[in-house]
Amino acid sequence: MADEKSLNFLEEIVENDLKEGKYKTIATRFPPEPNGYLHLGHAKSICLNFGLALKYGGKTNLRFDDTNPVTEETEYVENIKNDVQWLGFQWAEELYASDYFPQLYEFAVRLIKKGLAYVDDSTSDEIAEQKGTPTQPGRNNIYRNRPIEENLRLFAEMKDGKYPDGSKVLRAKIDMAHVNMLMRDPVIYRIKHAHHHRTGDTWCIYPMYDFAHGQSDSIEQITHSICTLEFVPHRELYNWCIENLEIYPSQQYEFARLNMTYTMMSKRKLLQLVNEKLVNGWDDPRMPTLSGVRRRGFTPESLREFCEKIGVAKRDNLIDLSLLEFCAREHLNKISDRRMVVFDPLKVVITNYPEGQEEMMPTENNTEAENAGVRHMPFGRELWIEREDYMENPPKKYFRLAPGQMVRLKSGFIIRCDEAIKNAAGEVTELHCTYFPESRSGHDTSGLHVKGVIHWVSVKHAVPAEIRLYDKLFVTEDMNAIEDDFKNHLNPDSLKVLSKVYAEPELANAKLGDHFQFLRMGYFVLDPDSTPGKLIFNRTVTLRESK
RNA sequence: UGUCCUAUGGUGUAAUGGUAACACAGCAGAUUUUGAUUCUGCUUUUCUAGGUUCGAAUCCUAGUAGGACAACCA
Numbered sequence A: 001m002a003d004e005k006s007l008n009f010l011e012e013i014v015e016n017d018l019k020e021g022k023y024k025t026i027a028t029r030f031p032p033e034p035n036g037y038l039h040l041g042h043a044k045s046i047c048l049n050f051g052l053a054l055k056y057g058g059k060t061n062l063r064f065d066d067t068n069p070v071t072e073e074t075e076y077v078e079n080i081k082n083d084v085q086w087l088g089f090q091w092a093e094e095l096y097a098s099d100y101f102p103q104l105y106e107f108a109v110r111l112i113k114k115g116l117a118y119v120d121d122s123t124s125d126e127i128a129e130q131k132g133t134p135t136q137p138g139r140n141n142i143y144r145n146r147p148i149e150e151n152l153r154l155f156a157e158m159k160d161g162k163y164p165d166g167s168k169v170l171r172a173k174i175d176m177a178h179v180n181m182l183m184r185d186p187v188i189y190r191i192k193h194a195h196h197h198r199t200g201d202t203w204c205i206y207p208m209y210d211f212a213h214g215q216s217d218s219i220e221q222i223t224h225s226i227c228t229l230e231f232v233p234h235r236e237l238y239n240w241c242i243e244n245l246e247i248y249p250s251q252q253y254e255f256a257r258l259n260m261t262y263t264m265m266s267k268r269k270l271l272q273l274v275n276e277k278l279v280n281g282w283d284d285p286r287m288p289t290l291s292g293v294r295r296r297g298f299t300p301e302s303l304r305e306f307c308e309k310i311g312v313a314k315r316d317n318l319i320d321l322s323l324l325e326f327c328a329r330e331h332l333n334k335i336s337d338r339r340m341v342v343f344d345p346l347k348v349v350i351t352n353y354p355e356g357q358e359e360m361m362p363t364e365n366n367t368e369a370e371n372a373g374v375r376h377m378p379f380g381r382e383l384w385i386e387r388e389d390y391m392e393n394p395p396k397k398y399f400r401l402a403p404g405q406m407v408r409l410k411s412g413f414i415i416r417c418d419e420a421i422k423n424a425a426g427e428v429t430e431l432h433c434t435y436f437p438e439s440r441s442g443h444d445t446s447g448l449h450v451k452g453v454i455h456w457v458s459v460k461h462a463v464p465a466e467i468r469l470y471d472k473l474f475v476t477e478d479m480n481a482i483e484d485d486f487k488n489h490l491n492p493d494s495l496k497v498l499s500k501v502y503a504e505p506e507l508a509n510a511k512l513g514d515h516f517q518f519l520r521m522g523y524f525v526l527d528p529d530s531t532p533g534k535l536i537f538n539r540t541v542t543l544r545e546s547k
Numbered sequence B: 001u002g003u004c005c006u007a008u009g010g011u012g013u014a015a016u017g018g019u020a021a022c023a024c025a026g027c028a029g030a031u032u033u034u035g036a037u038u039c040u041g042c043u044u045u046u047c048u049a050g051g052u053u054c055g056a057a058u059c060c061u062a063g064u065a066g067g068a069c070a071a072c073c074a
Helices: A009-019 A040-056 A074-087 A097-113 A124-130 A148-159 A213-219 A234-245 A267-275 A290-296 A300-310 A321-335 A505-509
Strands: A027-030 A059-064 A094-096 A117-120 A169-172 A187-191 A205-207 A224-228 A251-255 A337-339 A345-350 A359-364 A374-379 A382-386 A406-409 A414-422 A428-435 A456-458 A463-470 A495-503 A515-518 A522-526 A535-541
Touching (some): A040 A224, A040 A290, A059 A097, A074 A290, A097 A148, A097 A169, A097 A205, A148 A187, A169 A234, A213 A224, A213 A234, A234 A251, A290 A535, A321 A535, A374 A505, A463 A505, A495 A505
Parallel strands (some): A059 A094, A337 A515, A345 A428, A463 A535
Antiparallel strands (some): A117 A169, A169 A187, A359 A374, A382 A456, A463 A495, A515 A522
């Protein structure tokens, strides 16, 4: 019997509703606006919405909230769909708020007929000014009492394109003194002579969020409409619309959005980074976008696990980036084949190894995975090792090469450093070592004991490659707390390119999407910029390092 | 000088009136042909003040702190 995991507050609500027979089955939706790429915050919402339906046997619609033609594009639609599927979820129906434009128009007419909406000729400045402030009530204007017939005529003329942008709006008639600013006669339709990515030029009036979202939920009979905390004040208006339109009563619930240390999760600001070329596009591996983290090498499994681990609640949070890294390593450790790659090469010549001799050293691909198999690495007289695996004057607990000190070449032999060759500038250019033939990996009869084990690549067989090392995009922990321009907080060292590293020959066969652990260096994935002649790897995350 | 939401280790999240727990992070140690993985142990918690109750992290009141709200954005 598995011990029961406690429920988050949304699961509690759903279980309760199901238990009380309020619903037979539930319906949720994921409602992105196609004006940018999905990021980790959306992943939380996706996992929540799809996860709830999956867990309780309901369905989830993918609904594009495309009510603002000015910022929305088909390119975004395609990428959003791709991202959701990549994360591992399949929607019941692919829908668009714009599908409901005719119906939404009818809803507006219905409101006008009930005396609950009016056409206002005020400018947006005037409307804002009449609205009051959170501590002062707003006031009614002369348009508020327009007769129903006139409103009907004017609204129809708005729709027919008789008026220019900004000249008129349709407002719900609620209460200009309401304590909730959103209830002070909110604008529900505005004129925009703009081309819509789906409806083209059919419409020149478009509903506002508050007059589209709840109605769309209702049309689709969404039972639980889950959104982030900033929509809490909208709930009153959401319910007002449903009540006065007398339509299916979807219910809105709010959770706290995801915030992460050293990460910017604002679509608007991410767009700015892209537009100003401060990153290399939406899928730059430093971006918190799903396309970015995918290219970086994060797996959907690790992201889903991350979303599971961060939980769901209503208080503001700032999740440690290290939790995401932990989830990445946890999964990558299980699925990644091990490979050896030398980043900062230093040549080792094994002076007692016969010139011209080669042998193949078997080495396991991944001891964490069953059936990962073995590969064979060529071993020869000349090898590349990591420059930092040699020290002339090592500290006490240094287990690697130093004058007279021994080390194990992983899956190879034990070698001893006899001499460091230096150039005129005093820099070490190569190491002369002796190997112990009886210390062959797996057949070690040498009786030697060494603590240090290092990776290596045969000079003759090494494959050159490029490595891209990524670090956090911002240097500031809480990017929500800053008051100056967020671009002041960019990490100048967020990308470091090593243009010539030496990889073991097996990596020449790497395919897009292959995840590797480069021994002692971290987890890497082949980047799509790679060409047949040029391998490029992105570092997904370093190995955990302790000392 | 308003309304609403929130307050549990460093960071998250549980405990649903009955012994405050789990994960991450941190620190120690064991194992290790990756200074990885794995394993073991440790450090650290209920915002404050009243009240209800045999008993409060939980319920009530007040305070304090943080967040949201004055787009023809979503």
